[in-house]
Amino acid sequence: xxxxxxxxxxxxxxxxxxxxxxxxxxxxxxxxxxxxxxxxxxxxxxxxxxxxxxxxxxxxxxxxxxxxxxxxxxxxxxxxxxxxxxxxxxxxxxxxxxxxxxxxxxxxxxxxxxxxxxxxxxxxxxxxxxxxxxxxxxxxxxxxxxxxxxxxxxxxxxxxxxxxxxxxxxxxxxxxxxxxxxxxxxxxxxxxxxxxxxxxxxxxxxxxxxxxxxxxxxxxxxxxxxxxxxxxxxxxxxxxxxxxxxxxxxxxxxxxxxxxxxxxxxxxxxxxxxxxxxxxxxxxxxxxxxxxxxxxxxxxxxxxxxxxxxxxxxxxxxxxxxxxxxxxxxxxxxxxxxxxxxxxxxxxxxxxxxxxxxxxxxxxxxxxxxxxxxxxxxxxxxxxxxxxxxxxxxxxxxxxxxxxxxxxxxxxxxxxxxxxxxxxxxxxxxxxxxxxxxxxxxxxxxxxxxxxxxxxxxxxxxxxxxxxxxxxxxxxxxxxxxxxxxxxxxxxxx
Amino acid sequence: xxxxxxxxxxxxxxxxxxxxxxxxxxxxxxxxxxxxxxxxxxxxxxxxxxxxxxxxxxxxxxxxxxxxxxxxxxxxxxxxxxxxxxxxxxxxxxxxxxxxxxxxxxxxxxxxxxxxxxxxxxxxxxxxxxxxxxxxxxxxxxxxxxxxxxxxxxxxxxxxxxxxxxxxxxxxxxxxxxxxxxxxxxxxxxxxxxxxxxxxxxxxxxxxxxxxxxxxxxxxxxxxxxxxxxxxxxxxxxxxxxxxxxxxxxxxxxxxxxxxxxxxxxxxxxxxxxxxxxxxxxxxxxxxxxxxxxxxxxxxxxxxxxxxxxxxxxxxxxxxxxxxxxxxxxxxxxxxxxxxxxxxxxxxxxxxxxxxxxxxxxxxxxxxxxxxxxxxxxxxxxxxxxxxxxxxxxxxxxxxxxxxxxxxxxxxxxxxxxxxxxxxxxxxxxxxxxxxxxxxxxxxxxxxxxxxxxxxxxxxxxxxxxxxxxxxxxxxxxxx
Numbered sequence: 001x002x003x004x005x006x007x008x009x010x011x012x013x014x015x016x017x018x019x020x021x022x023x024x025x026x027x028x029x030x031x032x033x034x035x036x037x038x039x040x041x042x043x044x045x046x047x048x049x050x051x052x053x054x055x056x057x058x059x060x061x062x063x064x065x066x067x068x069x070x071x072x073x074x075x076x077x078x079x080x081x082x083x084x085x086x087x088x089x090x091x092x093x094x095x096x097x098x099x100x101x102x103x104x105x106x107x108x109x110x111x112x113x114x115x116x117x118x119x120x121x122x123x124x125x126x127x128x129x130x131x132x133x134x135x136x137x138x139x140x141x142x143x144x145x146x147x148x149x150x151x152x153x154x155x156x157x158x159x160x161x162x163x164x165x166x167x168x169x170x171x172x173x174x175x176x177x178x179x180x181x182x183x184x185x186x187x188x189x190x191x192x193x194x195x196x197x198x199x200x201x202x203x204x205x206x207x208x209x210x211x212x213x214x215x216x217x218x219x220x221x222x223x224x225x226x227x228x229x230x231x232x233x234x235x236x237x238x239x240x241x242x243x244x245x246x247x248x249x250x251x252x253x254x255x256x257x258x259x260x261x262x263x264x265x266x267x268x269x270x271x272x273x274x275x276x277x278x279x280x281x282x283x284x285x286x287x288x289x290x291x292x293x294x295x296x297x298x299x300x301x302x303x304x305x306x307x308x309x310x311x312x313x314x315x316x317x318x319x320x321x322x323x324x325x326x327x328x329x330x331x332x333x334x335x336x337x338x339x340x341x342x343x344x345x346x347x348x349x350x351x352x353x354x355x356x357x358x359x360x361x362x363x364x365x366x367x368x369x370x371x372x373x374x375x376x377x378x379x380x381x382x383x384x385x386x387x388x389x390x391x392x393x394x395x396x397x398x399x400x401x402x403x404x405x406x407x408x409x410x411x412x413x414x415x416x417x418x419x420x421x422x423x424x425x426x427x428x429x430x431x432x433x434x435x436x437x438x439x440x441x442x443x444x445x446x447x448x449x450x451x452x453x454x455x456x457x458x459x460x461x462x463x464x465x466x467x468x469x470x471x472x473x474x475x476x477x478x479x480x481x482x483x484x485x486x487x488x489x490x491x492x493x494x
Numbered sequence: 495x496x497x498x499x500x501x502x503x504x505x506x507x508x509x510x511x512x513x514x515x516x517x518x519x520x521x522x523x524x525x526x527x528x529x530x531x532x533x534x535x536x537x538x539x540x541x542x543x544x545x546x547x548x549x550x551x552x553x554x555x556x557x558x559x560x561x562x563x564x565x566x567x568x569x570x571x572x573x574x575x576x577x578x579x580x581x582x583x584x585x586x587x588x589x590x591x592x593x594x595x596x597x598x599x600x601x602x603x604x605x606x607x608x609x610x611x612x613x614x615x616x617x618x619x620x621x622x623x624x625x626x627x628x629x630x631x632x633x634x635x636x637x638x639x640x641x642x643x644x645x646x647x648x649x650x651x652x653x654x655x656x657x658x659x660x661x662x663x664x665x666x667x668x669x670x671x672x673x674x675x676x677x678x679x680x681x682x683x684x685x686x687x688x689x690x691x692x693x694x695x696x697x698x699x700x701x702x703x704x705x706x707x708x709x710x711x712x713x714x715x716x717x718x719x720x721x722x723x724x725x726x727x728x729x730x731x732x733x734x735x736x737x738x739x740x741x742x743x744x745x746x747x748x749x750x751x752x753x754x755x756x757x758x759x760x761x762x763x764x765x766x767x768x769x770x771x772x773x774x775x776x777x778x779x780x781x782x783x784x785x786x787x788x789x790x791x792x793x794x795x796x797x798x799x800x801x802x803x804x805x806x807x808x809x810x811x812x813x814x815x816x817x818x819x820x821x822x823x824x825x826x827x828x829x830x831x832x833x834x835x836x837x838x839x840x841x842x843x844x845x846x847x848x849x850x851x852x853x854x855x856x857x858x859x860x861x862x863x864x865x866x867x868x869x870x871x872x873x874x875x876x877x878x879x880x881x882x883x884x885x886x887x888x889x890x891x892x893x894x895x896x897x898x899x900x901x902x903x904x905x906x907x908x909x910x911x912x913x914x915x916x917x918x919x920x921x922x923x924x925x926x927x928x929x930x931x932x933x934x935x936x937x938x939x940x941x942x943x944x945x946x947x948x949x950x951x952x953x954x955x956x957x958x959x960x961x962x963x964x965x966x967x968x969x970x971x972x973x974x
Binding site: 067145149163167171178179183 | 873878879880884888889891892895896900903904907908909911913914915918922925926927962963966967970
């Protein structure tokens, strides 16, 4: 591949951020317009990658390799395969949604806002394409800063608390991962931070549980898994709408992606030992998240807890070691990004109109803003896994794969699907149906053209993925097989 | 016994001689030439530092020694000398407008500063306890005066007094340690001490080394010898605080490492365990105390203590890898800490500084570039990639893991987590809160030289983080 597409994907947002910094502070239209153009170009770049991706191989593609700190075996090594491919496109797509979604919400310090978003995009893409543990860690940690600033500057009342909590929680996990990376470097004798090199070595069996645990803690906090999920509702409730879209849509995926890319391939024996624990925690997360979501007073907190549930499905799909479940988990990452992203977008639209997220403040909105109501219900259907829409395929594959490994897992997790219908539909009922009880709600404007365009695009994807899931599933199969091979060597897959 | 005059070779001493000569020239010019504000003397100081940096650099790779092996200009000493000289260069740039705004005298200030540089480089070059002591005193005495240099400011006077009293006390410890070591071994040369001890334990020797440890611990700021640091750092003029925090640390650590790694065999005195404990206590106390600070200079003082703990980890490792990691750390710490203090100066106005957390509120909206500089410096200190501080910690903890000190690395990263909280404090204030009372007026432009200096150190902070390869190769070659 002659075009260094991945480096372009990483560097272009940074360049765009630099250009944004040089634009005149007062010309908000120009800043917003440029930010949109920038993420659109970035999305275009990712489509170029989509067009040139070879589906039937587990090889890394678009690989670039340059020595960075050669004396320590650190290199700039990037590439994508079936595991990371869709996540890259999901990231550029959600940015394309998140930037215009902020146009009317953000009116102070506009310039910094878009600068931070563009830097964030670069860091997130870097995490997905890095194939060197040092490089990965750099992007992983660096992505915290713009996100925390977005929450802390443009968030709601408790924003500072939420931003600091977000950083400290994530750091707590990732710092131990840093030590684990160092131990890995020395203990394997590879003297390299290159993931592909490290995968060729066998990590000593006595070290694997420790290293697995250190990596798993970092990823579990990011996912977030029960019981380290407590930062998530705070961060979501306080973040501006676009921040929540990216937080739920992309940041949470970093953790799940990390489990797949690092834990499964580097520590196959420990993955086997720890899988039951992680599966049980994932299932607790599914049930606990759903039950907690049901009793939330705040619409945004409700969706935040629904993320805990959905991410539980994804972790379940990863740790039952089955082709279907793992494919379903990856698909579900994309699905969750789109449907939860859309839900946060819509809650953000409500907030712009009413400056509250409290469910009790609403009621009967269906009559006032019917178009909004339609999309709200539609996205909820996607989120609860209605057949024909995208969420169904992912959850079904995960449950199918889990059933083969252990029917009990699938049986308990399936309860989560039912609970999802309960808390989402109940929330819909309280917000959209019944009489309009609050005077302020009587004059709410329905969707404008910009908002409608964003939701139409997302709804179209929800339908398309629901009908043609193979288009997403096929390119990942070879990589999923390859991934399970690591654990097959450890004598795990039947 | 016939007395032989050792061969006189002044070349390896150039890193110490040139600043000393420049200091004298500045004193003479200050006394003899007319004029009230002698701002231009700063140019002389900068020139002198540039010249000494040049000659220091030419010494690189030559591995010379002089005065009966009591001065050794090997690559490690050269590296430390360059860090000190570069730190002083930036400090002069940071000082010009600071002194102007407060009507302070340029001649004395610059002469003292260069005198301290001379002491620091001497300490870095020293291979003999007496020479180390000479360097130690030569760097300390000017710093005592410089701490109290803003004589109309009570805090500054208090800082100078405290530093002097406690510093003199620690010098006495150090000197007595030298006496005991001399008594036990009959020499003050580091290599000869090692062969004289011959791997056997000896109470006199151990007591002497213990006293030396107190002296070094005082200078680099190890717990429990750190009590002076917060008060002195808070009271001293900000450029001096920045200078002390980086250059004194570099010079003192250079001598500290050299004394223990060369002169003290582990069989005679198991200092690795003691250092490991000191490192843990130092980083923990520094970080926890920093959590509750409301003044950014005090916060950075405790951060300096914590960082001394991290650097000490490299000494525990006790090999070439640790030494090169320490050199990298000291270089990285120099640029990022000077960036932090430089940004604090740049955030001020006239002779007022935004020092308390509440004064920092909203600064990002009034001085966005200075606030961004402080934010980058603090993120680097907190160990966030892609800044220098992250790579520095990565190398130090890497060396620890490689030497089997995984537990020390784990305690180190847990400490970093605590540290993240207080380093974020000023960033949260600057970016996420409305402007502070009394600071709402439109700020004056940042003076060009100050801005230049801050930009340089910030770019280095980013550059060492993004492209650590060259500096780390230099650090590795320096310890071969």
